[in-house]
Amino acid sequence: MMSIASVSSVAATLIILGIIFILIININSLTDSVKVQFDSVQVYLQDDLDRNVIEDIGNDIVNIVGVKEIIFESRGKALENMKESWDENGYLLDGLEENPLPDSYIVVLRGLVYSEHVVSELMLIEGVEEVKYYQDVIDKLLNVTQFIRTLGLVIIVILIAVSTFIINNTIKLAVNSRRREINIMKYVGATNWFIRWPFLLEGTLLGLIGALIASGVIYAAYKYTYNLFTSQFYVIIAAHIVSVGSIMEDLMFIFCVLGAGIGSLGSINALRRHLNV
Amino acid sequence: MIQLVGISKKYPNGVKALTNINIHVKKGEFVFLVGPSGAGKSTFIKLLLKEESTSGGKLLINGENITKMHRRKIPYLRRKMGVVFQDFRLLDNKTVYENVAFAMQILEVSQKEIRRQVPIILSMVGLSKRANNYPNQLSGGEQQRVSIARAMINNPPILIADEPTGNLDPDTSWEIMKLLRQINRRGTTIVMATHDKEIVDIMQKRVIALEAGRVARDELKGGYGYED
Numbered sequence A: 001m002m003s004i005a006s007v008s009s010v011a012a013t014l015i016i017l018g019i020i021f022i023l024i025i026n027i028n029s030l031t032d033s034v035k036v037q038f039d040s041v042q043v044y045l046q047d048d049l050d051r052n053v054i055e056d057i058g059n060d061i062v063n064i065v066g067v068k069e070i071i072f073e074s075r076g077k078a079l080e081n082m083k084e085s086w087d088e089n090g091y092l093l094d095g096l097e098e099n100p101l102p103d104s105y106i107v108v109l110r111g112l113v114y115s116e117h118v119v120s121e122l123m124l125i126e127g128v129e130e131v132k133y134y135q136d137v138i139d140k141l142l143n144v145t146q147f148i149r150t151l152g153l154v155i156i157v158i159l160i161a162v163s164t165f166i167i168n169n170t171i172k173l174a175v176n177s178r179r180r181e182i183n184i185m186k187y188v189g190a191t192n193w194f195i196r197w198p199f200l201l202e203g204t205l206l207g208l209i210g211a212l213i214a215s216g217v218i219y220a221a222y223k224y225t226y227n228l229f230t231s232q233f234y235v236i237i238a239a240h241i242v243s244v245g246s247i248m249e250d251l252m253f254i255f256c257v258l259g260a261g262i263g264s265l266g267s268i269n270a271l272r273r274h275l276n277v
Numbered sequence B: 001m002i003q004l005v006g007i008s009k010k011y012p013n014g015v016k017a018l019t020n021i022n023i024h025v026k027k028g029e030f031v032f033l034v035g036p037s038g039a040g041k042s043t044f045i046k047l048l049l050k051e052e053s054t055s056g057g058k059l060l061i062n063g064e065n066i067t068k069m070h071r072r073k074i075p076y077l078r079r080k081m082g083v084v085f086q087d088f089r090l091l092d093n094k095t096v097y098e099n100v101a102f103a104m105q106i107l108e109v110s111q112k113e114i115r116r117q118v119p120i121i122l123s124m125v126g127l128s129k130r131a132n133n134y135p136n137q138l139s140g141g142e143q144q145r146v147s148i149a150r151a152m153i154n155n156p157p158i159l160i161a162d163e164p165t166g167n168l169d170p171d172t173s174w175e176i177m178k179l180l181r182q183i184n185r186r187g188t189t190i191v192m193a194t195h196d197k198e199i200v201d202i203m204q205k206r207v208i209a210l211e212a213g214r215v216a217r218d219e220l221k222g223g224y225g226y227e228d
Helices: A002-037 A051-062 A075-095 A112-124 A135-177 A179-188 A192-231 A244-272 B041-048 B071-078 B096-106 B111-124 B140-152 B170-185 B197-203
Strands: A040-045 A067-073 A104-109 A128-133 B002-010 B016-025 B030-034 B056-061 B081-085 B158-162 B189-193 B206-211 B214-219
Touching: A002 A135, A002 A192, A002 A244, A040 A051, A040 A112, A051 A067, A051 A104, A067 A075, A104 A112, A112 A128, A135 A179, A135 A192, A135 A244, A179 A192, A179 B071, A179 B096, A192 A244, B002 B041, B016 B041, B016 B206, B016 B214, B030 B041, B030 B170, B030 B197, B041 B056, B041 B158, B041 B189, B071 B081, B081 B140, B096 B111, B096 B140, B111 B140, B140 B158, B140 B170, B158 B170, B170 B189, B170 B197
Parallel strands: B030 B189, B030 B206, B081 B158, B158 B189
Antiparallel strands: A040 A104, A040 A128, A067 A104, B002 B016, B002 B056, B206 B214
């Protein structure tokens, strides 16, 4: 009875660990692919600059290492673009007395690696009001990952403690029912390890069984979800999902190590008091 | 063999169980430990088995100072001593043979050696025919003989008996005493705590009487000395 409780608590702990692990891996993979799509930076200019000043700024930008090309977007063009993107609500912008948008350059980078450098150079150019940098989006994604990771870690630590406690109790019961035997063993001169190892083995085995169950459940559930995404309408998302096979090996390894760890820790703890005869 | 020099034992709760005990038990001796309940007999035995550690003084067993022995070495100390208890402490789910073999398995003796030694010791205690019986199928005297067989199977130089006849009728007690005497004659040092006046008086062995944690009397060929 207690063995079932132990195995299922270890399995539950590891399943939740697995879900968090898979989530983080997928968000990371998604973040990586999203990053590639943001290889341009928008530079807003101060109002009321002379045409030749604007051109000078353009030349300065082109000379920065890592800049591939620049496109000038006048405030008038920006407003038109906005109207276009607002579609049928675009008439709302007709009511504006004055165009509130600034002139801007769209700076296309040679690669994402240049972004930090280019942005810092852009800030130094006189006449530049603001650099809009799509790093925000990436940062937000990274924040989500960080949040899941921290929350996951807290949950996992609590669950590991709970599982260790349950295994600890299971082994305590086993030890209790064999107290007489242990007592006799001590008097005959059995070493602590001689007494300990069968219980240690039992605890470790319970942890490992839990790990195997968790591996099975995660494998089946993830495979099902993955197939659902790939075979049906979410093909675009599915392209960023990490395949089942590529993580299962790592996950099983982590599960077995943790399962055995929880099991052995729980049983060693349970025996400590009884061995001091 | 067993040497206590100025031994005292004070429990954490403040009870002074033993005070300044000086005893020297020589190899091959048979010693009765007598005294009223609470005089310190149990503590004395616990100190020998290193179940409790001493609060002061020096305790030597087989020439080795065990006063400040590392915990990891305690099992090896206990292998030099067989122990017999009043309540036998046999495992009910094991046969007589298995109960005795158990003590050898713990010391990781080979299966072959176990199969050779167990029948010898069972015949010595007169239980050859009972090898496959379970403890609850045996009389009290028989159970105590199993526990003696278990205590002696690894040939310890010392046998410690804590009221071994406490649960037995007088006739059976004598059978056990004869067995212990026989073991003693083969060279095993025996320390036996007892309340059995008749046995102590008739055996005429060394008697150490404890009273309120002190040695009240230590006589070779002594008597029990108390009227129960």
